[in-house]
Amino acid sequence: MKLIWLAVAIVFAVGExxxxxxxxxxxxxxxxxxxxLSSFIDSILIQVILFAVxxxxxxxxxxxxxxxKDKNYKYNTNLQAILLKKGVVKTVILPNQTGTVVVEGEExxxxxLDNLxxxxxxxxxxxxxEGVKLIVKCANNK
Incomplete structure (x- = not known):
């Protein structure tokens, strides 16, 4: 029976x-x-049940x-990589309106953030x- 379990182990390892x-x-x-365990248990049915369990x-x-473990991992996608980076305002950002910021050469x-x-x-x-817009704050405002 040991050879059968060895064969099963190899088949699953190859499948993996x-x-x-x-x-x-x-x-x-x-x-x-x-x-x-097959050295101590003669019943094939019990062995199969133990295998499954x-x-x-x-x-x-x-x-x-x-x-x-995966929940705590932060994936570094392109968008997430830009978070907390610095940029420079190219077009004035007015309260409740969109402006333009240059970050690492990209507009x-x-x-x-504060509607300022x-x-x-x-x-x-x-x-x-948020979507395709950056939410920014002045770099000197901590």
């Missing part, structure tokens, strides 16, 4: 290598555990840990992004 997710590895690990438990535990539409007028040439900090 062919997929981009960490799903089948837990079935492979479960099969490796059953190689040891161990594999599903490992899958659930690992998935929860990965999802929890962006921008509005003031921000004059041309003023250094600003990008606070957030």
């Amino acid at each position: 290598m062919l997929t981009p997710s960490l799903t089948l590895i837990w079935f492979s690990i479960s099969a490796l555990i059953l190689i040891v 161990i594999a599903i438990a490992l899958l659930i535990i690992a998935t929860k840990k990965m999802v929890k 962006w539409s921008a509005v003031s 007028e921000i004059q041309e040439g003023t250094d600003v900090e990008i606070v957030k992004i």
